[in-house]
Amino acid sequence: MSNFTDILRSGVNILFPDICPVCEYRTTDNFLPICSSCMRSIRSGSIPVPASSEFVTDIRVCRAYNGNLKKCIQQLKYRGKRRMTRVFIELIREHFSEDLIASYPVDLIIPVPVSTERYRLRGFNQSCLIAKTLPLPLLQLIYCGNLIRMRNTPPQTGLSKSERMQNLKGAFAIKCPSGVDGKKILLVDDVVTTGATLDTCAKELLSAGAYEVHGFAVAKTLR
Numbered sequence: 001m002s003n004f005t006d007i008l009r010s011g012v013n014i015l016f017p018d019i020c021p022v023c024e025y026r027t028t029d030n031f032l033p034i035c036s037s038c039m040r041s042i043r044s045g046s047i048p049v050p051a052s053s054e055f056v057t058d059i060r061v062c063r064a065y066n067g068n069l070k071k072c073i074q075q076l077k078y079r080g081k082r083r084m085t086r087v088f089i090e091l092i093r094e095h096f097s098e099d100l101i102a103s104y105p106v107d108l109i110i111p112v113p114v115s116t117e118r119y120r121l122r123g124f125n126q127s128c129l130i131a132k133t134l135p136l137p138l139l140q141l142i143y144c145g146n147l148i149r150m151r152n153t154p155p156q157t158g159l160s161k162s163e164r165m166q167n168l169k170g171a172f173a174i175k176c177p178s179g180v181d182g183k184k185i186l187l188v189d190d191v192v193t194t195g196a197t198l199d200t201c202a203k204e205l206l207s208a209g210a211y212e213v214h215g216f217a218v219a220k221t222l223r
């Protein structure tokens, strides 16, 4: 955001203070959409053990999908509050340190796609917005539109990983296999539960010739 926009926003904030959508108290932070107290509680949240996966080499996650982080992700997905991605920028900055970027060589970053129907309804793909919050060297590798979602799947809550994999069969496809052939890929999603979505996408990418697939999600559901 430019300095001018920041100054303008500070002025507007004095007259019409922002309300933190998490705790509903006033917030004066010009960058973050939530108050510092809610951000602190997200920062101090537990870092879950990553999900195991058959087709994804490793799955990294920032924090557990609960409390204030869950509220932020829901505000983005179901209320269209794109500014919530700024919360994720803070977490991802801590997660992807400079050293980690250097030691994490991928050729492409692919956000897990949503169906055309959901995209039209929501107006964005949350995984794509999250991928765009990654640090600059990684930002240049984002590749959308090749991995596509063919259909929506029924709600997955309460299902085991194998049931979810079954549900997701045929849900994803690769438009142009040569675009992923021989590549090291980082798949990005908002929330990982059993890892079934990442695994299904990775299976498609590996079948299309990808060399290996890593996974990253902002949050992981605790089961």
Ligand SMILES: [Zn+2]
Pocket (backbone or CB within 6 Å): 020, 021, 022, 023, 024, 025, 034, 035, 036, 037, 038, 039
């Ligand atoms: Zn708050």
